[in-house]
Amino acid sequence: MKHFSEEELIAYQLDESSERDAIRRHLEECAPCEAMSDSIAETLRVFSAEPVPEVDLEYNWQRVRGHLTVLETKPRFGWLKAGWMWGAAGIVVAAVLVIALLQGVTVRHVFAPRPNYALNGHGPLTTQPVEPAVAGHLDAAERLLTEVNHASGPLDDTTRSQAHALLLKNAVYVSDAHTQGDVAEAAVLENLGRVLTTIDNEPEAVRRARSVKFSEEADAPEGVGFRLEMNTSGLLLEIRILRQNDDRKQ
């Protein structure tokens, strides 16, 4: 007959045994094991009788409360108070800005479309175009057109020769603009070419019209002079916008 150990019988009495049925059957047949099991049960009975004394909750609360400090949760961004964190944050922000600036320049250079500023652009005028040769040409054309626009009599030979020289250069710049695909610049320069051609080949009737504009000759063809003035004024605006465009390209 196999007897059970004290530990197995303790587990049985505490209902922690996995051999509960086997032990119960064995205890019915084995007197020594039954005696030990009863002894264990008696021990457990002796040590389970002690009642827990009552406690005064209010008394204990007051004792505990006297030691409680007011709790405050740490602010979520309390680390911002640390000075070194501000320095580190500043470095990070500066680095991000530099990277963003470099990337922005690159992206703008590669992907920026070429909107038609000649038609839609507005803004301050500039004297700093990208290409110095074109800038000089536009400056000269602007001065000439302004002078023609405000001329009160027939154009002198100097003005007409300047217009001729500009007309020759203008043909080159028109060709360059077309080659570079700059339609807006090409259109303005073509208009400039037409006006310069008109000035270079100013017919006698126009000269007379410009001269009589203020002398009020009865037979003067007023419409021709007025159209030239209007064309010149419009072209001046276009040239100024074109120079603004060049500045934006920069």
Added chain:
Amino acid sequence: MDKVERDAIQRVLTGDRDAYRVLMERHFHAVHRITFRITGDPEDAEEAAQEAFLRAYSKLASFRMDSTFSTWITRIAMNTALNLVERRNRDLSRHAPRIGEETSSAENVVQFADQSAGPERLLLDHEATTLRQAALAALTPMERTAFTLRHMEEMPIAEIATALNVTGNSAKQAVFRAVAKLRQALAPAAGGRL
């Protein structure tokens, strides 16, 4: 954890310390039962229970709301009570009275009760209580805690093991050793019947 306890904790964490009373009202008696089982002394039990609630209060910001406050405070209370028992044992070993033939308060000498008397008298009178307390005091803190919580509070072994930070088998073995020691301690008093 129910809404009342959750709200109380939130209020405590935002500076309302009186809200902690809600948690004490709900759990102090259970905590006190455990500390009493572990310490075996009414005054020590109250002291340990109070200290457990103070510890829990100071750690309340780290309490995770996904577990129950009951389980959490129970674990703290068990550790607090165990520490108190160990502290008391150190003090006793330093200042314990010596057993002698004659009682002498000047020399801190006492007489020990005759345990050969009948078990009926021992278990029914004051000496029986003394013997029982002495038997429990002879257990290690781990054995006493595991035994009292399993046998007196009928706490599952797994929960005891978690609270004591030991394996389930270790907790179970601690209970078994405690019962065996207690039975041995009571055997002389029972005249060999235990």
